[in-house]
Amino acid sequence: MMGNVRDTLKEVAAAILPVTIVVLILQIILIRLPLEAILQFLIGAAFVGIGFFLFLLGVTAGLLPVGELIGKRLPKTKNIFIIVGTGFLLGLVVTIAEPDVRVLAKQIDQVSEGAIGSGILVLAVALGLAIFVALAMVRTIFSIPIHYLLIGGYILVFGLSFFVPHEYVAISFDAGGVTTGPMAVPFILALGVGVASVLRSGSSAAGEGFGLIGLASIGPILAIMLLGVLFQ
Incomplete structure (x- = not known):
C-alpha cells in the first residue's frame, strides 16, 4: 500500500508541478495577472493535486484489481x-x-x-x-x-x-x-x-x-x- 502511495505522489507531482511552474514563469515575465488571480490558481492547483492523488490511489487500489477480477470470472460462466x-x-x-x-x-x-x-x-x-x-x-x-x-x-x-x-x-x-x-x-x-x-x-x-x-x-x-x- 505504501508503495502505491509513493508512486501515486510521484505521478501527481509530475502532472501538476510542470503546469504550475510554467504558469508562474509566464506570470513573472509576460502575463502579469493580478495577485488575486494567481493565488486562486495556486489554491486550485493544490486542490487538483489532492483530488488527483486520491483519485489515482482509488483507481490503483480498487478499480484496476476489481476490473481484472471481473474479467477473469466472466469467462468461467461460459x-x-x-x-x-x-x-x-x-x-x-x-x-x-x-x-x-x-x-x-x-x-x-x-x-x-x-x-x-x-x-x-x-x-x-x-x-x-x-x-x-x-x-x-x-x-x-x-x-x-x-x-x-x-x-x-x-x-x-x-x-x-x-x-x-x-x-x-x-x-x-x-x-x-x-x-x-x-x-x-x-x-x-x-x-x-x-x-x-x-x-x-x-x-x-x-x-x-x-x-x-x-x-x-x-x-x-x-x-x-x-x-x-x-x-x-
Whole structure:
C-alpha cells in the first residue's frame, strides 16, 4: 500500500508541478495577472493535486484489481450473453461516471445555448462506448482480428461524416477522445485483459486484451454523428 502511495505522489507531482511552474514563469515575465488571480490558481492547483492523488490511489487500489477480477470470472460462466452483456453494462456506467465526458457535455450545452443538451449527449456517448465494449468482448471470444473492426469502424465514421452537420463531426471526435479518460480507461482495460487472460494463453493474452480502448472509442464518435443525423 505504501508503495502505491509513493508512486501515486510521484505521478501527481509530475502532472501538476510542470503546469504550475510554467504558469508562474509566464506570470513573472509576460502575463502579469493580478495577485488575486494567481493565488486562486495556486489554491486550485493544490486542490487538483489532492483530488488527483486520491483519485489515482482509488483507481490503483480498487478499480484496476476489481476490473481484472471481473474479467477473469466472466469467462468461467461460459455464457456469451453474460460476458457481452456485462461488458455493455460496465461500459455504460463507467462512461456516465467519466468526469471528462461531463465536462465536454457541459461545455457543449453552454456553447450551443441548450440546443445540444448535456444529458442526451452523455447518454449517447455512454451508449456508443458500451456497444463497442460489448463488441470488443465478442472480438476476444471469437478471436476476430482487431484491424478488421478498426477498419470497418472508421470506414463508417468517415462515410457518415459527409451526411452529418459539421459541428457534430467536430463534437463526435472530441467525444471519442474524452472517453479515454481516467475513469473509463483503467476499468475497461483491466476488464479486457482479465477476459483475455482466461480465454487466451501465453503472450497472446496481452495482445488480445489491448486495443480495446481504441476500438471502444469509435462508438462515441458514431453515436454523436447519428445524433447529428437525427437532430439536423
